Amino acid sequence: MKSWTLASAGNGLALVLALLSLCTMAYFGYQFYLEPKPDIANVFTGAGAVSAASISALVAFRSVAIVEESQRPYPYPYIDIKSRYGLSLIKIKNAGGSAAHRVYLEWTDGPPSLRQGPNSEAQPLQFAGDETQAIAVLMPGEEQATMLGVHHWVADRIKANPRELRGQVVYQDVKGDTCRLPFFIDTSFYQWALADETELLKAHNAMTHVPDVLTQMSKSLEQISKSLKS
Template sequence: MTRITLGNIGNYFSLVLAIFSLAVLVYFAQQFWSTQNPDFANAFTGAGAVLAASISALVSFRTISIAEEAQKPYPYPYIDTQSRHGLALIKIKNAGGSAAHHVYIEWEGSVPKLRQSSGPEEAEPIHFAGDDAHAIAVLMPGEEQATMLGASHWVAKKIKMLEKELRGQVVFRDIKGNLHRQPFYIETSFFQWSLVDETELLRAQYAVSMIPDALAKINTSLTKISEHTKP
């Protein structure tokens, strides 16, 4: 259900006024054409001014509607394979312009089993913000919460085996306490053809992070060699 806002009300009345003004404009133009009465010409000019004003108001209220839409909270789940090397995460990010409160996910059908368990092939349901009792208290604009699913290649394999799409609703409340149910769809066709690592950046970052350990081992080896070569 569409919320009633200043922008929506203004859009509606401006559109009605524009249509009415256009109808009056056409009527007076037709009357002036058939009678050549200057009074109809004056009325035509007035109707034209009202039409121009209503169109200007329509544009202004449309701008207000866009601004109001941008200020709404917009939490959305997605699967992230770029933030951690070799791992897949599921995240909920608020991409809107205001805080989203009491955020949780209602999956379509049963909860998908995409969380890696202790066994190599065992999978557990995704219990991340999965109900009202485990909801995320608040997500500020641009903020996100995440939990690990498992190794990227393992998650990719399980996603390919899914029999249904990852759909559902994100349930949350806005700053006024109004309840919202926002449908979502997590795109997974990417896992059907992509590599495990989307870019080489993660590999490079991981390799760089291993340099201090390698240098420490080299230093230890050189120290031992030095001790054995002393006369």
């Protein structure tokens, strides 16, 4: 649950004033239609001024809310396959504007078995797995990582156990309040990405043989053409 802030409180107050002023304008506008009097017109005009001011306040408080939101910590986990050649890493990065303290993950169905052991056995992922293993602090833009395993092993594990990697990131903000952020780690890229770094070399080697194959095809077509003419 989000805590109340100056922007949210002001936004709520401005919204209430805007609704009340609009209702007042509608009521006294109808009264002026039935019985045009200067006093009714003055009330209608005053309600219009309050309505305009309330709408301006809504825009201003919305801008403040956006700034406040950008300054909150935003730790989020993801799988990185580019930082280390041939290896898959899981990282938690703070993409927010302030420090996140005591960061750890609460998996929906328990820690997934996505860590490659010494003998290529599947081990539970204990990286920041509970409060005792929490990351002490993540500054804005900072990240912590641990290795899952080689690409093809992780890809095979995900295909063998196609569970969704969901849960909550638990952390404390600068005020010491405990926050929970739902997360979902996407693994769909393993379906189309190169599972083994040697596949790229194999593909490059196969491309070098394309001219020879085309030459052989051309010779075969010439022989077929001569056979048809004779």
